[in-house]
Amino acid sequence: MDRKKITIVGAGNIGATLALLLARRETADITLIDINEGVAKGKALDIMEASPILGFNAHVHGTGDYAETAGSDVVIITAGFPRKPGMSRDDLLFKNFEVVKSVSEQIKKYSPDAFVIVVTNPLDAMTYTALKVTGFPKNKVMGMAGVLDSARFAYFISEKTGISVENINAFVIGGHGDDMVPLRKFTTVAGMPVTKFLSKEELEEVIQRTRFGGGEIVRLLKTGSAFYAPAASILEMVLAILWNKRKILSASVYLDGEAGEYYGASGLCVGVPIILGKEGVEEIIKLDLTDEEWADWRKSVESVKRLVEKLPL
Structure with a gap:
């Protein structure tokens, strides 16, 4: 059976880390493409030289030529x-x-049937750009942010409660910016409400840390932004699609019709809960939010809208 083919555009920290994670899971053969061809080829070769030790047969290939991503x-x-x-x-x-x-x-031009996952910031506006420029169906273009923001939220809850991350199911929606919307009501610890384990003040502290989680890492690194957790988040989305997991994840997707109306965000890409499977975005889930969460959501949507309106599309 032919292995699937995945292209990663950008051989920086996220791209290279993701290539290694995907190769280790033998998910597909991977083409790593970068404007700096030497970096793409060097990192691909380095990953392949690890294959005898880590024991994978997936192939990682570096290039600067889009024809090789076809x-x-x-x-x-x-x-x-x-x-x-x-x-x-x-x-x-x-x-x-x-x-x-x-x-x-x-x-x-080269992969007209591909699913596209956008990671470049500002995430929601860039997802909208990719959707409009490719002209692909809306179920095939999505932005990775909610998985990462939810993971950060879950980790911070685990750190604060001392309870295993495996027990924590956290959920964040909205634009991938400083006014993202961590959902208290849909965040649980072993199925129990998170409020059973954290006081209102503690939870508020965790929510604020989640909103600025990316900035915290940027400040510490001084020369770049997060890459291990973003790469792991992309891996989860890729596996959901290629292995038809039909996982409920938060992702930035194009809202129109009934979902767009429900969320008051028609014509925008914003983070909402979706079912992700072999057809890509198979369903958008409509959440029943609290008044406070709706207010936060509307603020987040406004931020995304302001950016999208500036785009020369």
């Missing part, structure tokens, strides 16, 4: 300028718009 089943866009200390995700808007636009044109 026929990909999944394409992940990690390319773009990273955040620097003091920058918001939004500061990257115009720089990364140009990157994502040109990458999307190449995907459309």
